[in-house]
Amino acid sequence: MYILVTDSAEREILLKTFSGSVNKTCLEHFIQKEGYGNDFIRILFKDDLDEYEDQEELEEIGTNRVVLFAEYPAAPKDEKMYLTFEELYSYVGEVAQENYGNDSEIQELLLKLKEELCI
DSSP states (O other): OOEEOOOHHHHHHHHHHHGGGOSHHHHHHHHTTOOEEOSSEEEEOGGGSOTTTTHHHHHHHTTTEEEEEEOTTTSSSOEEEEEEHHHHHHHHHHHHHHHHTTOHHHHHHHHHHHHHTTO
16 A cells, blocks of 8 residues: 655655656656656556556546656655646656756657647
8 A cells, every 4th residue: 555645855755766767768658648667666647557456546646647656665665646747747847957958859758748748
């Protein structure tokens, strides 16, 4: 069972942990509204979730949110947090800018992501 993280400092830690996964492939998945990550930390969209096992998450994320799941060793215990599409876009945009600067391919992917998320 995942513990819901609402504390802003803890949320920042989880996002920082996921930041190593933000790359071209990650953006390509997010543009398709497909989840991305690894066995220990991942961000999932509605269509990535099972309608029976993940009923709570499906109700929480609706049509414009995602869920981040983190498990040990990415987090001290199984944790989850929800992000709106706007928060997700802002976060990946910031990480991409820090890691890739003005890489034209990354910038193009960010524009496509913004369109797909209707931001």
